[in-house]
Amino acid sequence: MPAKYHNELEYKVRDYECDLQGVVNNSIYLNYLEHARHEFLLSLGLDFTELFYKGVVAVVARADLSYKHPLKSKDRFVVKTRVEQKGFKYIFYQDIYKLPDNKLSLKGVITTATLINGKLAISDEITEAIQTKL
Amino acid sequence: MPAKYHNELEYKVRDYECDLQGVVNNSIYLNYLEHARHEFLLSLGLDFTELFYKGVVAVVARADLSYKHPLKSKDRFVVKTRVEQKGFKYIFYQDIYKLPDNKLSLKGVITTATLINGKLAISDEITEAIQTKL
Amino acid sequence: MPAKYHNELEYKVRDYECDLQGVVNNSIYLNYLEHARHEFLLSLGLDFTELFYKGVVAVVARADLSYKHPLKSKDRFVVKTRVEQKGFKYIFYQDIYKLPDNKLSLKGVITTATLINGKLAISDEITEAIQTKL
Amino acid sequence: MPAKYHNELEYKVRDYECDLQGVVNNSIYLNYLEHARHEFLLSLGLDFTELFYKGVVAVVARADLSYKHPLKSKDRFVVKTRVEQKGFKYIFYQDIYKLPDNKLSLKGVITTATLINGKLAISDEITEAIQTKL
Numbered sequence: 001m002p003a004k005y006h007n008e009l010e011y012k013v014r015d016y017e018c019d020l021q022g023v024v025n026n027s028i029y030l031n032y033l034e035h036a037r038h039e040f041l042l043s044l045g046l047d048f049t050e051l052f053y054k055g056v057v058a059v060v061a062r063a064d065l066s067y068k069h070p071l072k073s074k075d076r077f078v079v080k081t082r083v084e085q086k087g088f089k090y091i092f093y094q095d096i097y098k099l100p101d102n103k104l105s106l107k108g109v110i111t112t113a114t115l116i117n118g119k120l121a122i123s124d125e126i127t128e129a130i131q132t133k134l
Numbered sequence: 135m136p137a138k139y140h141n142e143l144e145y146k147v148r149d150y151e152c153d154l155q156g157v158v159n160n161s162i163y164l165n166y167l168e169h170a171r172h173e174f175l176l177s178l179g180l181d182f183t184e185l186f187y188k189g190v191v192a193v194v195a196r197a198d199l200s201y202k203h204p205l206k207s208k209d210r211f212v213v214k215t216r217v218e219q220k221g222f223k224y225i226f227y228q229d230i231y232k233l234p235d236n237k238l239s240l241k242g243v244i245t246t247a248t249l250i251n252g253k254l255a256i257s258d259e260i261t262e263a264i265q266t267k268l
Numbered sequence: 269m270p271a272k273y274h275n276e277l278e279y280k281v282r283d284y285e286c287d288l289q290g291v292v293n294n295s296i297y298l299n300y301l302e303h304a305r306h307e308f309l310l311s312l313g314l315d316f317t318e319l320f321y322k323g324v325v326a327v328v329a330r331a332d333l334s335y336k337h338p339l340k341s342k343d344r345f346v347v348k349t350r351v352e353q354k355g356f357k358y359i360f361y362q363d364i365y366k367l368p369d370n371k372l373s374l375k376g377v378i379t380t381a382t383l384i385n386g387k388l389a390i391s392d393e394i395t396e397a398i399q400t401k402l
Numbered sequence: 403m404p405a406k407y408h409n410e411l412e413y414k415v416r417d418y419e420c421d422l423q424g425v426v427n428n429s430i431y432l433n434y435l436e437h438a439r440h441e442f443l444l445s446l447g448l449d450f451t452e453l454f455y456k457g458v459v460a461v462v463a464r465a466d467l468s469y470k471h472p473l474k475s476k477d478r479f480v481v482k483t484r485v486e487q488k489g490f491k492y493i494f495y496q497d498i499y500k501l502p503d504n505k506l507s508l509k510g511v512i513t514t515a516t517l518i519n520g521k522l523a524i525s526d527e528i529t530e531a532i533q534t535k536l
Contacts, residue, residue, distance in 0.1 A: 014303040015316060016429065018422040020475065021186055025418055026194040030161035035282040048283060049341040052155055060160040063199045073317040148437040149450060150293055154286040154341065161284065169416040182417060183475040207451040289454055294462040298429035320423055328428040331467045
């Protein structure tokens with residue numbers, strides 16, 4: 001259970017993200033979480049895209065999502081992110097709260113790993129940057 | 135652990151589903167699983183869209199995804215689905231195998247529930263159709 | 269050729285919008301334009317979603333897009349929108365400029381029409397709101 | 403006006419492609435057209451992805467789409483494609499017909515160009531493959 005968050009990012013639902021039920025499609029939440037992770041890493045000086053082109057490939061190993069309250073057209077919301085390192089893995093606890101009432105919309109745990117030259121490895125660059133937050 | 139599957143659906147990766155890493159983006163797997171569930175339900179005579187317009191709203195409560203091997207441009211693959219009912223919930227065990235070698239690509243467990251007139255409820259129509267498979 | 273714009277909306281490219289070429293996929297620009305139109309209409313007091321549920325269905329009849337300069341990971345950009353009414357049609361001139369240098373990225377012309385109870389019709393509500401800008 | 407088509411590819415609408423209006427979102431048609439072009443090229447021995455990694459970058463310069471009849475949940479349809487070469491450009495005429503009645507759903511003209519090492523150029527490999535169809 002995350003004690004506190006390391007990063008927050010605000011969004012607004014765009015209509016094309018809603019499906020025929022009139023709510024944000026369940027797959028889109030993974031887009032929201034990915035963008036929040038990348039922006040968080042960027043705030044630490046880590047550029048997901050540049051890392052990839054250098055051969056440091058961050059991949060998602062697990063995604064565990066608990067959908068609590070659906071987001072709808074025009075809803076504003078915030079993705080709050082906390083990261084922990086466990087061995088080779090970086091675990092991102094990412095929760096979405098609808099604004100302005102901070103109603104919990106989604107609880108997510110995204111487990112990532114890093115491949116360097118195709119092999120599971122610890123990236124010193126990522127670890128050092130993340131340590132500044134832990 | 136699913137003993138057997140109730141449904142199989144074949145796909146081919148489309149290039150627009152791949153992200154800048156050259157692999158299928160992690161969110162797209164939820165699209166694949168959703169479509170496989172809806173086609174499975176359709177094979178049982180249950181139409182997700184018609185149910186929705188009748189006020190029977192199937193929603194995803196949890197998604198637990200374990201990414202095993204990434205899919206790439208032009209990969210063919212099969213989504214295999216098994217369903218179980220537990221109280222108010224339908225639990226879909228959905229695994230993706232790359233073809234032609236049947237290499238496991240993703241293991242997913244999608245927990246769904248049904249809202250009727252906005253309230254958590256068991257849909258007799260869905261339950262009866264699914265029972266024919268159990 | 270639009271003389272001036274009626275609305276501007278800023279965005280930042282999200283990595284999941286980029287395809288294996290490392291640039292924003294050509295389809296995503298239509299998402300950007302749609303969201304900018306809906307936000308523009310909202311600023312005029314017109315809610316696309318509410319209109320739909322009232323039976324006033326705005327549809328895209330044509331999209332003509334000229335891709336000038338690709339957007340990439342992390343690019344900031346602005347969608348500038350101008351609207352004109354021609355008979356039953358609302359024509360949105362929508363141009364995308366990359367920031368901070370205002371380099372033209374895309375020129376779009378989106379022709380929309382309105383169906384009321386399934387028939388092509390002029391919505392007084394939409395026309396009056398848009399007239400305030402013309 | 404295309405006299406005949408060089409390629410046909412069948413699809414079925416997936417529910418996640420539909421937006422809150424219950425029809426396929428206007429951006430998704432560009433996905434359908436892209437996939438049909440890539441499959442067409444593949445049938446000629448041209449692999450879009452491999453070409454990209456070799457430095458031959460096919461890009462969309464224009465997309466002109468006329469939406470005739472919306473596709474809905476579960477609709478089957480066919481994308482029919484014809485290509486012409488005009489100087490540096492390959493122009494794909496791509497029309498979508500709903501099945502089984504062959505009702506015209508969309509008329510598209512996608513103008514593409516090829517960048518080799520970042521410069522507009524004619525790819526002999528692409529030209530020779532396409533000539534076999536003209």
